[in-house]
Amino acid sequence: MTDYLNALVVFANFVFVPALTYGCQLALGSLGVTMIYSVLRFSNFAQGETMAFGTVITIMITWLLQSWGVSLGFLPTALLALPIGILVTALLLLATDRYVYRYYRTKRSKSITFVMASLGVMFIMNGLVRLLLGPNDQNFADGERFFLTADAFRAWSGLDEVLVIRTSQALTIILAVILVVGLFWFLQRTKTGKAMRAYADNENLALLSGINPDRIVRITWIITAALATVAGVLYGLDKGYKPLSYYNLLLPIFAAVIVGGIGKPIGAIVGGFIIAFSEVIVTYAYKKVLTYVLPTDMAPDGLVQLLSTEYKFAVSFVILVIVLLVKPTGIFKGKVL
Amino acid sequence: MTYLVGEGLTGGYGSGPSILNGCNISVDRGEIAVIVGPNGAGKSTAMKSFLGLLNLKEGKVTLDGRDITKLAPQARISEGIAFVPQTDNVFVSMTVEENLEMGAFLRDDDFTDTRDQIYELFPILKEKRFQLAGQLSGGQRQQVAVGRAMMTKPTVLLLDEPTAGVSPIVMDELFDRILEVKSTGMAVLMVEQNARQALEIADRGYVLVMGENKHTGSGQTLLADPIVRKSFLGG
Amino acid sequence: MSQRPSNAPLHNNTIRASLAFLVMAGLLILIGVSQSWALALTILNLCIISAIMALGVNIQWGYAGLFNVGIMGFAALGGLAMIIVSMPPVKEAWQAGGVRVLLALIAMLITISAALFVHKLLQGKRLHGWLIALVILVGVVISRYVLDPGVAAIEAVNPASTGYLGGLGLPVVFAWIVGGLLAAGAAWLIGKIALGLRSDYLAIATLGISEILVAVMRNEDWLTRGVKNVTGLPRPVPYELELQQAPWFINLVERLNSGSLMGLNSTDQAAVLQTLVVDSASIFVKLCYTGLFALVLIIILQLCVLALDSPWGRMVRAIRDNEVAAGAMGKDVTGRHLQIFILGSAVVGIAGAMLATLDGQFTPGSYSPLRFTFLIWVMVIVGGSGNNLGAVLGGFLVWLIWVEAEPVGFWLMDALTSWMGDGSGLRKHLLDSAQYMRVIIMGAVLLLVMRFSPWGLLPEQNR
Secondary structure, three states, X not given: OHHHHHHHHHHHHHHHHHHHHHHHHHHHHHHHHHHHHHHHOOOOOOHHHHHHHHHHHHHHHHHHHHHOOOOEOOEOOHHHHHHHHHHHHHHHHHHHHHXXXXXXXXXXXXHHHHHHHHHHHHHHHHHHHHHHHOOOOEOOOOOOXXXXXXXXXXXXXXXXXXXXXXXXXXXXXXXXXXXXXXXXXXXXXXHHHHHHHHHHHOHHHHHHOOOOHHHHHHHHHHHHHXXXXXXXXXXXXXXXXXXXXXXXXXXXXXXXXXXXOOOOHHHHHHHHHHHHHHHHHHHOEOHHHHHXXXXXXXXXXXXXXXXXXXXXXXXXXXXXXXXXXXXXOOOOOOOOO | OOOEEEEEEEEEOOOOOOOEEEEEEEEOOOEEEEEEOOOOOOHHHHHHHHHOOOEEEEEEEEEOOEEOOOOOHHHHHHOOEEEEOOOOOOOOOOXXXXXXXXHOOOOOOOOHHHHHHHHHHOHHHHHOOOOEHHHOOHHHHHHHHHHHHHOOOXXXXXXEOOOOOOOHXXXXXXXXXXXXXXXXXXXXXXXXXXXXXXXXXXXXXXXXXXOEEEEEEOHHHHHHOHHHHHHHOOO | OOOOOOOOOOOOHHHHHHHHHHHHHHHHHHHHHHOOHHHHXXXXXXXXXXXXXXXXXXXXXXXXXXXXXXXXHHHHHHHHHHHHHHOOEOHHHHHHHHHHHHHXXXXXXXXXXXXXXXXXXXXXXXXXXXXXXXXXXXXXHHHHHHHHHHHHHHHHOOOOOOOOOEOOOOOXXXXXXXXXXXXXXXXXXXXXXXXXXXXXXXXXXXXXXXXXXXXXXXHXXXXXXXXXXXXXXXXXXXXXXXHHHOHHHHHHHHHHOHHHXXXXXXXXXXXXXXXXXXXXXXXXXXXXXXXXXXXXXXXXXXXXXXXXXXXXXXXXXXXXXOHHHHHHOXXXXXXXXXXXXXXXXXXXXXXXXXXXXXXXXXXXXHOXXXXXXXXXXXXXXXXXXXXXXXXXXXXXXXXXXXXXXXXXXXXXXXXXXHHHOOOOHHHHHHHHHHHHHHHHHHHHHHHHHHHHOOOOXXXXXXX
């Protein structure tokens, strides 16, 4: 019996909790893509770099705060810097809209033109991020490292194996829940949120109803900035800031959006978790779990890993391909064609 | 003085050729005016000139005696003109109630009584208030669309082919509703393909050909006119 | 974007093109005179390769409005072709694990076929997607079960110098063709899946496949030696060292420089001749590459022109100008798009193989989306989308700017910050970051050209 419990704890520690955290981060990033998609009607390739930019600003403010001796106790100081990171990112996104996308919007260009423009924006941000903070990895997490320590868990459970929850993981889950609930409340209950849905649903009718499109677009960019920055900072706190990893998030994010149904906020969240859990489950080495579950003489020799972690985006890609083949509208019937 | 008047309307879309060539259309409060005519006669275009979606080269539009020719579409909406497009005229992913709420987007006051009035006018909408508009039948959708347009408490309602694509029974029901809308003191201007039925409820009828008034008169007069019957109503 | 401008000035295009290419030649000569001829030729060779890649992308974008964000992957496939075609086979490695690798490849092919079969069989039924996922999962498990011991055995064979299977040992030119074929195969697969859906799905799918292809090349040491790189790829041109010893070459150099050698005594003459021979050998090799690459460029360019003037080309242009109308007239729009996508990717693959040939090595770590996807896009947009000559010009110009931007950027930043003093931390930071400025500048160039001159330097000719 304890063997099974131990196996379960190992699984929770190395698969469930990390996947849940990663899923939250992906969900927030994907929500940003889906928001831009439903209001501005293009796939925003700059989302990954937007997350990186928000994170960089937050890191710089965090360092400034730390140099002043400001801290949040057991929570990371980055939380204090987060609002400023969001603000600066929002200003940058509003500037890109003003100087890049608005022109194509008034010209009613094809969506592929927007996508290409977003590629240009992506690389400008890519350079900007490295210009500001350099190409190196940064660790900016401070405060208490663990939310649930190994000792505390062992004392409580008496098992050999431990479940450890890092502060960054707990924080990711809590913040993601708050943000998602807040976003859905905004979209379902407030007048502006409903106007946003109306605009996404039927642009011409929204204009006839007196909804101001410029305002809707502005609010969309601000929300995207908030989602991207929070997702980026949480990812950075959890796994350390690596400039390239934000570019690599682009594929899982797009996969999540399409799996869930493009333009559907709920789809982006579900898609995010599907991608995250698939990635972690497929790339985890099950040797330890199986050693507990199976009889001693059947214990595996190898790592029992389906796919090495270098190929984790192959998982996103395969899921993406299956969805495109089977149901291009995604789980929640998003827009297609 | 008639409430909404378009006089000598001439113009087209953007810098394109003129579609309207000096046509005159007007409607008073508590009246229904119907524009009929063959395909490509400029029926919908004439209606859109009241909404300001047209580049008018000549002519003017007045509302209650005031010249609104130069006003932008958005401004005309706040002046009390409401428009129901022919297609895509509801927010399909939103509930009936949310559709009405969006109709009242420009209003900052309490609009619950307006909403209740609309529910009284269209009882089916009250019944389905929490359903998505996209799940309703064609006729019900049209009612949502008219209801949405009426949320701004407009004085003029412009309807672009409200009965396009619905069954004859639903069409009769819709025309009954429109008569009720008229009785609230609204000026209703509509473009219709189902000319005969529409003219039956019309106080004013306009037969447009090539962007010009061909025949004008009350609905009954036009229905009785043998030339109109022969050329436009199929005998 | 992909449609022809209705009122762009097109009559003076020939003059414009000749002028633009004259300016390019002038710039290269300037580099030759002021820096060195070897550098000018290196840049020229890369310019030609860039131009071919841009041509491939232009086929997709200009002819069909297809947005390929996976250029990197197709170029890398070309590089891979160099290994599997032109490197000599490693016999011990083949004996150690060759059979298992082949079996695993067969297992993978069966997996893909089985997945496609399930897809066809269950179209529209429940559990459709799950069963495909299951088939793939089982396929991966089986192929890895077969592959892993083989891989371990192969990689154990003399890991410092080989540790991989090697290739077929065929002449380099075959590798270029195979590079095109490999890229075409990948394009067929992606196109089958993503074409006919929303236009941005193709962009996302190509982004995905290119990341995966490069990841495979970085990690599958048995195939590409991974990050250990494969060096010493065979060349289609002579080696510098051989040239330096070849009597005919020394004679040639002597004759060409007889004027400057005349006045010297015999000891000096020998020494000067020695350096001249070394320099000339490197320039001669580069010139050989230039000739070879230029030949490929001209052939592809000519084929493009012929294709566009054929009935096929007319149909392609008809589809591009009005997809709906062409579809209504019974033209198979998706099928045509698939052909164009495959052709364009094949051209990119050929260029990728040529690049590996020029480098003389295959370095999976060097494939970055910035260099291989984004830069090529800037070339296409700057040159003039839809115009083949424009793409070539864009390839030349943008590559030149890209190469020269780093020293110029550094120099500029150095000059601008010199007042700060050498000890300044900010100055050091700014100097370190000068290299990122060129990324930002390239992004800005892309956006500015898209906005203010969407038809690029050489707009498409009206026919």
